[in-house]
Amino acid sequence: MKPFKAILVLFLIPILLPAQDELAMPLIPAMRQLHHEYIIGSIQKINQLPAVRDSGYQKTMVWVDETITGIRAQIERNQQLEDNAKYRWLRSVNEVLTGFLQYQQSGQIRLNQLEPLIKAYQQAMKLALADQSIYPVFENNDLVIGNILIDNFCLKTNQGIPAAKDLLVWKYCQIYPDQILNTLSKQPQNIFADTLIVQAAFQDPEKLYNFAAAPNALGRKIQSVNHVLVKIIGQLSLTKTGRMYFPFLDQLYHGKFSMEDITPMLVDDSASRYYKLLVDTRIEYAGRMQKGDTPLLEKVLTAKLRSKAVELYINEINALHELKDLKIRFKVLDKLTAAELYYLAVMGESELYTSSFVSGVYP
Template sequence: MNKLIHTLFLLFAFNGVLIAQQIDSIPPIPAMRQLHHEYIIRTFSSIKAYPATDNKLSDAELAMVANIITRLRSKIELSTEIDNNAKYTWLRGVNDLLQGYLANYQSNKVTGTPLSNLLNAYQSAMNEQLTGGSIAPLMKQLDVESAIILTDNFALATNRGMSAAKDSILVKQCDRNPDKILPILFRSPSTASADSLIILAAFRNPEELYSYAAAPNPLGKKIQSINHPFVKLVSRLSLTSTGRMYFPFLDQLYTGKLKMDSITKFVGNDTSAGYFSLLVRTRIDYAKRIQQGDTPMAAKVLYNKLKAKSIELYINEINALHNEKSDFVRFKSISKLSPQELYYLAVTGEEEMYTSSFVNGVYPRIFSGMKSPRSDSLLAMVNNDQYKKFIKITAAYNKLDDFLAKMDKKDAEQLMRGFVNGLEKTNSLEDAVDVADSYASVYNPALKKLMLSQVQLELKRCIGIKNKRGQVIYELLETIFSSLEPSNKIDLSAKLGIMPIYELPNTYLKDKENGRVVMQQFFYGDKDGMVVFNAFLNKFRNTNWKITKKSQWVEVSSRKGTPITIYANLPLDETEELDAASQDSLIAYLHEEKLHPSIVIHRGHSYYLKQTVHKMPSSAKLVLLGSCGGYQSLNEVLEIAPGAHIISSKQIGTGIINQGLINVISEELRLGKNLKWPALWNSLAIRFSGTAKEKFDDYVPPYKNLGAIFITAFNTYMQQETE
């Protein structure tokens, strides 16, 4: 006994003041229960000794807790309502509570209830248990973590209100995590609030409900049993093999705008134009409702299905026929589509569609199918759905001026104002990057002036409402746009704090370990790939270069001047994926030899571009995307190689221009020169003539890649802000 009193004497001391009266209030403790008291003391000591954190208890709180613990221990020992066996239980309960709090403390789970209040709540729960009352009302007053500590408490396990208490905790968890209602219910599907929570989850995420309803488990059975019209509709669909085909039309089925039969006739043949047309009509209806502030159920599901069908039924086919000389044959599958349907092919399939598929197929057929081929009429037909994306696509393929010319000047100006406005309202930079890219594709001086003016107005608005994100976005756009006017004499790299964009220093491209410029080319084993590869080698068969052939690649090294090595995988048979294997073999070799390519060149069609981007190294400082429409892959490239200079084509990439770029770049670097883009670009421009000159004009040099410049500048700014 003396040893225990001495321990208490030491533990309950704060700021040199001993809480002797607390120790004195502990009645004599029978030897058989002394260990349980020591457990409580040890756990409280651990709480006090835990390393300082933002959640560490204050000295005042610790003193209060010490007092409450002493009172609880005394109450348990002195109570005549509690027999000896039950006293073990309640002492263990005190320690369980402290252990639960400590566990949360250690895992950084902050309880919203102070430990002193939690101990008082335990005492109240103890009174309820001893008098046959329910702890459920008490649990409703506590935060989730604190309520869980008490409902998990050994001493309260048999309370008659335990089921209701746990139900209230589950409701609180769902309120705090409304997107995880069904995963939470999965652990307790029979809880009293299950019906109301399932109905709530149904409207928040009907697709998730569909998945859970189809499962042969207790939660799935519970969902199937609920008598609510919307839940019943989703449950019914989940039990059919074709339910997913109806799901995009869930909102209209629930509201009665569509009947099951009107969809069923297409479900058996979902590859038909009828199903695709129904998707388009429904999306157009949804677009109008979304603009009016409504939120159609499963709207995202419908859009994803529309995208999938666009690619599956049409885009894959017209892409596959890219070598077909007859447009009639190539575009036969889309010849009967309406302007609206063609519009959605473009906006949903932008990442998959080849340049020629859009420029020669989809775009002209949109307007040839209209009685009055006007752009504003087209946008009205689709309720202006995704119009910013369509503007971006037309700009990427040098069709923006043509698109805007198909409407009145005043309407075109209004459209572009809307295109520029509100860029700070989205969570991503996609819209802002689209505006930057599109500006570079506008050749009408009046329209460029309009866009710059609107950017300046939006900047003033964001400053006025103190929207920092908007201010940064519009300041960057204003600076970038203004820099394109030579008379403004704006040094973008100095102004934006980024690497020089008009020049790429020779030294910047050299490998730090060996002082060599390492270039890597990705070739592919189709018919064109073989031709382009041989043309590449022929250009380097001279006294300035040495060609070394390996089993999977070639090395082209400079004999004099700046040390340069161009590594290019062999364009082996693509049908057996040997070209991919040769790329992987070269990549492994470069990694093993610690060679870091600073220049990466894609030498293949646009449908191979994703593979190149996926494999390209983060060490790239200059990237040449030599395929059709490479301009659309800027974001993906910059995610891998931030700040890289990018050369790309908005339309058709050609071997003669790509090789011309490679020749000039490699020779300038071999001679020890920096890559000065404006001068280099002007010298190249005079080398091409006729159709080659037209195609060269569609190539975008690094200093005019406004979207890439914007992304680099924005990321640089954000990094500086966090430092």
């Protein structure tokens, strides 16, 4: 058995040696020596970062140095790459390292993301050299890694970059959802625009209302989204009284009201009916919230209920506070139910004169 093992080893050596030899750095032509020095210099700068010196990342940096050296060697040994292509790829490698330095110094990337960044670059490089889309690299990595790679010198013309840019916008918006509409205003044709607009509709309907009314690309995009809530908000944004419907947006969305049900209550002589609808809706919302269900724009409803209580009733009562005839002074309250009086008192507490409260609202 021993002679057989020896023969087997002899046969394996020629197979293994080339694989080991591929990692060795060949003689670097003088015309590309400077590009290699740039890369080495960038690694040295990373090694000098306080986070590296103070956090025991020396082992990681050994891996980084060995891996980057291997990439440099692969570029030099690749016989399918012309000299100009080798220049470009060496520049590309250095851009990854300088990009990491910039993002790390600005606090946007952590030191423990350096290894995933280099692995992501290796995958992207392999796909790009095979003339394949590098989109999967952006799918499988964090936003900050994608941001470093997206404009990389040798990757930015890859067929997968346009879709990857859209994906990075989506990832950014998941981290900063309050920036969805501001971001889409610059990129309304993003392939994730419809999904993001629906997300914005639930998160901040009032903000979507403002953007939907704008006569620009994003406004038109919002109006075209085929989603019930977005369509309602888009329709309201095109009317002069759109915000008057907002306290009932949840009811409109769930089909309990239609705009036609509310519209007649918006005229001056039906203002009391509008207040009554606010109270009825607030009572229903209170019941739902007790069960853990928070209606859309519940706070908007509460604010509108308060403003209407003051506008329609409390201002008039306060204006007549010197009038001794209480029937005349509080006549405006005659048609209100106990629940409506309760919300008037609660919502208008800070505006209602004490004498009005004890004499007429809750005598």
